[in-house]
Amino acid sequence: MDTAELYDDHDRERLVPEPPKRVDAPVRTAFERDRARLVHAAAFRRLAAKTQVVGPQTDDFVRNRLTHSLEVAQVARDLSKALGSQPDIAETAALAHDLGHPPFGHNGERVLAELSEPCGGFEGNAQTLRLLTRLEAKTVDADGRSVGLNLTRATLDACTKYPWPREHAERPAGVHADGSPRVIRKFGVYDDDKPVFGWVRDGAPLDGGGIRQCLEAQVMDLADDVAYSVHDVEDGVVAGRVDLTRLDTAAVWTTVRDWYLPAATDDELDAALAGLRAQASWPDVAHDGSRRALAALKNLTSDLIGRFCGAVQHATFGAAEGPFVRYRADLVVPHETRLEVAILKGIAAHYVMQAEDRVALMVRQRTLLAELVEELLRRGPDALEPPYAGDWRAADDDRARLRVVVDQVASLTDASAVAWHRELVASR
Template identity: 80%
Template sequence: MESLELYDEAARERLVPEPPKRVAAPERTPFERDRARVVHAAASRRLAAKTQVVGPQTDDFVRNRLTHSLEVAQVARDLSRALGSQPDIAETAALAHDLGHPPFGHNGERVLAQLSEPCGGFEGNAQTLRLLTRLEAKTFDADGVSVGLNLTRATLDACTKYPWPRSAAETPRGVHADGSPRTVLKFGVYDDDRPVFDWLRAPAPADGSGSRRCLEAQVMDLADDVAYSVHDVEDGIVAGRVDLTTVDWPAVWETVRAWYVPGADDALLDTVLAGLQQQDSWPRSAYDGSRRSLAALKNLTSDLIGRFCGDVQHATFAAAEGPFVRYRADLVVPEATRLEIAVLKGVAARYVMQAEDRVALMGRQRELLAELVTELARRAPDGLQRPFADDWREAADDAGRLRVVVDQVASLTDASAVAWHRRLCGSLGSVP
């Protein structure tokens, strides 16, 4: 059965009905149209100038949020196709998964979460939903209210990594992929976006808890985990910070326990590492920058991604008969795979994220965003871009107006946040 046929009318529904388009080209599926809308969204273009691990302007090679999202999308699409689900849905969710990230990544998210307490907090995934269903200009309802890109229910649901409100969020622990501490509550919807959230989550998932993620969202989340665990190590190797032939593994194990897997002892992690080192492409000599070294490094990243996704695919098939779509099955990630990913994360964390120069820079970035929010809130609506100035004037109270200021700042790239701060507040040392 074609995977498209496994998605019913409710899965294809849009908040605002749209008539078929009269075009000369072959008609696209609803999910292909969703993908195109995310690709062409302004928020997608801005990802090219937003921090992934290190700032996008520091080197031509390192990944930014856009290149990372493209790589996550490729992994998600391939895994989705292998499972028999609709690959356009998982790919679109992957392309959209970081749209809500503010300047300076999770470091900036931490600041905005603190400053937006009076209006219900800030969370990058909740901001993604807000962008897709409100802030991106594409479609308006009968009352003249923006509904954002007007994506299908199945695609919006796949984009929802944390399908619960702030009130249901668990206490954060551990660290993010960029090394910043997890201090921000993880949730997927602000209170004033609940109507569209409740719409996209209907009908309720079969387990009755209301917090179960659809399979396509699980694929997106795993693809994100796989991509950054492998690619952060690759970036660290090329930057000269990581050499897999001389790693201080006992020190890395301390980082793995502190950041990712608290209960893992050295013996277990040594066994996991031995399994990774059995890959034919695991390096036996140091990276030297030659084309041969670059090719070997690319083969390693390709083999690792294939290893992780292949093991997940086999485990998922072994656990259920399918079909592997929506709420009819769940993705199964073997414990061995979870630990192998944690080992790679630990390498990047130890040699890249804990560097002293990066920690100092992150402190300056937080100061900059805090000052920018304060100054824009004082000047608003002057200083806000036209769409946000309009939102500010229409806001019902101070909390609503603060939310608009946060929306404006979250929309900025790293470079534009620095430029806006310089123009409105003066310089703040060296914040590249």
């Protein structure tokens, strides 16, 4: 059976109905059109100039948000295809998963969350939903209001990593992949986007409080975890900060517990590392930067991704008969796989993300964004890009105007945030 046939008209529904395409246009499924719209979106292009772990201008090898998203999409597509679900849905969700991140990654998210408290807070995943259904212009409704890219319900649901509002979010704990502390609640929708969120989640099961991710969102979530755990280590090895043959396991295990798995024991982590080291491609000599070493490192990253996804696929097939679509099944991630992924995260965190130069830079970035928000609020619509200036003029109160400024700042790349600050704040 074609995987698209596992999805019904309700899954393919769009906020604004669209007429059939021209008879001479290429024949594509609704989910293929979703993917194309995302790839052509301006917000997607901007990811090339947004921080992943280190800034995109610091090195031409390390990942930025765009390259990371492409790698997550490849993992998500392959795993989705192996499970028999619709790979275009999982791939589009993976491509979109970081759209809402502001300049300077989670560090910038922290600043905007603090400053936007009067208008309901800020969260990168909630901002992604806002972009897809409001801010990224592609389609308007009968009243002339933007409905964003007008993606299908199934695709938008797959993009919803945290399917609950702020008031239902748990208290933050641990650390983000870029080393910044988790100080804001994780949620997927702002108050004024709840109507469209309700439309997206129509048909979601109510068991467990109605906050269950669809299977495609679970695939996207895992693919993100796998990709950055493996690739952050790869970047660290090439940068000369990580030597996989000489790990200070006591220090790394402390970081793993502090940042990711508080309950993990030394014995569990030792056994999981032994499993990773048993991989034939795990290095037994230090990386020397040669083509031979680079090829070996690339083989290791490929083997690790295959190891993690293979274990999840096997466990998922063992837990249910499927089909592995929407809410008919859940992804199963073995405990051993979670430990192995956490070890890789811990290695990158200990050797790369806790460096003193990064900590000092992050303080400067937070100051810059705070000053920029303050100045834009003072100047008003004349300092905003035309779409946001229109939103400002349509806003009813200061709360709504603050949200407009936050939307504008969140849309900026790292470089444009610096440039706007230089022009509007530093030049005063």
